[in-house]
Amino acid sequence: MDVKALIIILMSSVLVDNYVLNRFLGICPFLGVSKKVNQSVGMGISVIFVMLVATAVTWPVQTYILDKLGLGYTQTIVFILVIASLVQFIEIFLKKYIPSLHQSLGVYLPLITTNCAVLGVTINNITDGYNFLESMVSSLGCGLGFLLAMVLFSGMRSRIEESDIPESFKGLPVTLVAASFISMAFFGFAGIVENLLA
Numbered sequence: 505m506d507v508k509a510l511i512i513i514l515m516s517s518v519l520v521d522n523y524v525l526n527r528f529l530g531i532c533p534f535l536g537v538s539k540k541v542n543q544s545v546g547m548g549i550s551v552i553f554v555m556l557v558a559t560a561v562t563w564p565v566q567t568y569i570l571d572k573l574g575l576g577y578t579q580t581i582v583f584i585l586v587i588a589s590l591v592q593f594i595e596i597f598l599k600k601y602i603p604s605l606h607q608s609l610g611v612y613l614p615l616i617t618t619n620c621a622v623l624g625v626t627i628n629n630i631t632d633g634y635n636f637l638e639s640m641v642s643s644l645g646c647g648l649g650f651l652l653a654m655v656l657f658s659g660m661r662s663r664i665e666e667s668d669i670p671e672s673f674k675g676l677p678v679t680l681v682a683a684s685f686i687s688m689a690f691f692g693f694a695g696i697v698e699n700l701l702a
Contacts, residue, residue, distance in 0.1 A: 510641045517645025519693035523621040524653040525686060530621030534654060544658040546605045548651030550594055554616055555625050558587050559643040562626040563636050583626050591617040621650060657686055
């Protein structure tokens with residue numbers, strides 16, 4: 505396995521093809537849970553875990569069951585069921601062992617079930633033709649990119665709340681403007697992967 509190819513997949517997933525800031529997947533938790541850094545970190549770690557486990561389960565299911573039986577058209581339904589089951593497991597685990605994080609995430613934890621970033625990663629890994637290891641690296645990178653975007657955005661939101669904002673920009677408008685600034689900042693990483701390929 506080419507280590508350089510894995511590094512390129514990882515860097516691309518984290519910085520260049522960030523699922524939140526470039527592909528606009530997972531916007532609901534990005535906007536909803538990014539008010540506090542600790543909530544953002546908790547959500548980001550949960551999403552990383554779900555992405556990794558979902559990929560570890562869905563890639564073999566797709567490769568060895570759905571493709572072999574000619575049931576590739578059921579991919580979306582099967583992947584949603586897998587992701588929903590994983591999120592239920594995480595919710596039960598957090599409720600039992602880390603109740604403070606479970607309570608702080610509140611309604612947004614079950615939203616991982618419908619987080620299109622998780623579903624998008626599992627489907628795109630298959631579509632991009634990645635093998636199992638490449639799929640796991642891609643999922644790790646996408647999860648780290650999600651976490652990075654969440655933490656950066658929550659830091660920016662906390663600074664904005666301390667600022668004197670015009671009345672017409674308070675609330676959602678200034679939040680969306682801040683999100684656009686972070687998204688534009690990530691466009692600066694576009695040349696990294698191209699330089700690694702050279």
